[in-house]
Amino acid sequence: MVPYLCLLLLIALGALMEDSILKDPNQRKVWIFFCFIFLVIIPGLRFEQGIDYFAYRASYQSAEGGEFELGFYLLMHLFIQLGASFPVFIFGITLVTMVLLVRAMELNTNWLFFGLLVFLSKFFTYYAMAGTRxxxxxxxxxxxxxxxxxxxxxxxxxxxxxxxxxxxxSLIILPLYWFRRTAYTPMRFWLILGIAIICRFLNSILLQPVVNSVPFLALRLGGYLLDTSDGINKLNLIENLGFLLVALILRPRLKDRVLYYDFFLMMLLLFFSFFIVGSNIAIIKRLRDYFLLSYAVLIPAFGYAFKEGATRLFYKIAIVSYFSFLFIRSLIVYDSYSVFGQMIPYKCVLFQ
Known part of the structure; x- marks a missing residue:
């Protein structure tokens, strides 16, 4: 548990100090460096942890691509041809992915560390530790x-x-092309929610036939249609709805202060809409999580609806504490199901 807590502490403190101490470029670079080291080492050097580990190791050792996408298949065979072991392969792709992650957060939001905290709380255990591709x-x-x-x-x-x-x-983000200059309007809000509600009642009838009608989608995504869970995660529902309502309420005060506010507001709405469509279907979760980038942009910006002082500081502490709690909760939840591979205690390949 200690490695996870060290990573959480570094990123959470970074999020708290982002607008004060870490405004200094040199201190910011040092803090980013240490966060980056932990982000790479923990998933990159894990040993037999995560649902993907054993399947990918078997494919790597047998040099079989299975049903992997072309990019992953070619990358895997490049490492095989170079004579790299499976742990080196995992470390290599984790290193490159984390470089791209930090760069993506820097380009999309003014709050890099809070963006990394969102990644930690929402993506780390499910994807970095258990969903490599x-x-x-x-x-x-x-x-x-x-x-x-x-x-x-x-x-x-x-x-x-x-x-x-x-x-x-990842093809699910293609429709964002038509949202890039779309301003929020109440009519568009209710239209998107209305479509989502209709799709929720039709997904059992239409989703599988639509996916199966396209060979590429059937091969890559069809298996996720069979992976479902019972009911709706009430905490996620309350959280998603709450942040969406706050984003709508604060829009008049923030739309001119936060770059691309309406674009990311529409992303947040699309994220919530996917939740409505089918929160218990694995493929819906995997599609909607691309839109969670809106969290990293909008949620820290909410604090700027308040004047500088105790209120803004309280808000910052509250959201950092909440997302820190989500990260710890995710470790415990995934650790309790053997199918995901135990997360606690952390096992490092260097000490096996």
Whole structure:
């Protein structure tokens, strides 16, 4: 548990100091460096932890691609041809992915450390420790979104195509192209929610036939349709709805102060809409999580609706504490199900 807590402490403190001590460029670089080291080492040097570990190790040792996307298959065979062991392969792809993650957060939000805290609480255990291919696709897709916001549609489409070579689910961000200059309006809000509610009642009828009708999607995503859980996570529902309502309430005060506020507000709405469509279907979760980037942009910005002082500081402490709690909760939850591979205690390949 200690390595996880050290990582959490570094990133949480970074998020708290982001607008004060870490405004100094040199101190900021040092803090980023230490956070980065822990972000790479913990998932990169894990040993037999995570649902993906044994399956990927078997494929790597047998040099079989299975049903992997082309990009991952070629990358795996590059490491095999270089004579690298499986732990070296995991470390190598983790290193590259974390470099891309930090860069994606820097381009998308002014609050890098809070962005990393969102990643830690929402993605670390499920993807960095247990979903290698999609873990690689996320930062590439978020880089694509950053360039879309800057008006470079060519880079957007190229990066989405690259991300899809590691996990086909990344294609879900393509519709954002039409949202890049879309201002929020109540009509669009209710239209999107209405479509989501209709889709919730139709997904059992339409989702599988639609996916199965496209061979590429059927091969890459079809298996996730069979992976479901019972009911709705009430904590997630309350959280998603709460942040969406706050974003709507504060929009008049923040839309001109936060760059691309409406774009990320629409992303947050799409994220909540996916939750409505089918929170108990694995593929829906995997699709909607690309839109969680909106958390990293909007939630720290909410604090700027308050004047500098005790109120803003209290808000910052509250959200950092909440997302820190989510990270600890995720470790405990995934550790309690043997199918995910035990997360606690942490096992490092260097000490086996």
């Amino acid at each position: 999609q873990f690689m696709a996320f930062p590439i897709a978020w880089l694509a979104i950053a360039w879309l916001c800057r008006g470079s549609t060519l880079r957007f489409f190229i990066l989405v195509a690259i991300a899809s070579l590691f996990h086909a689910s």
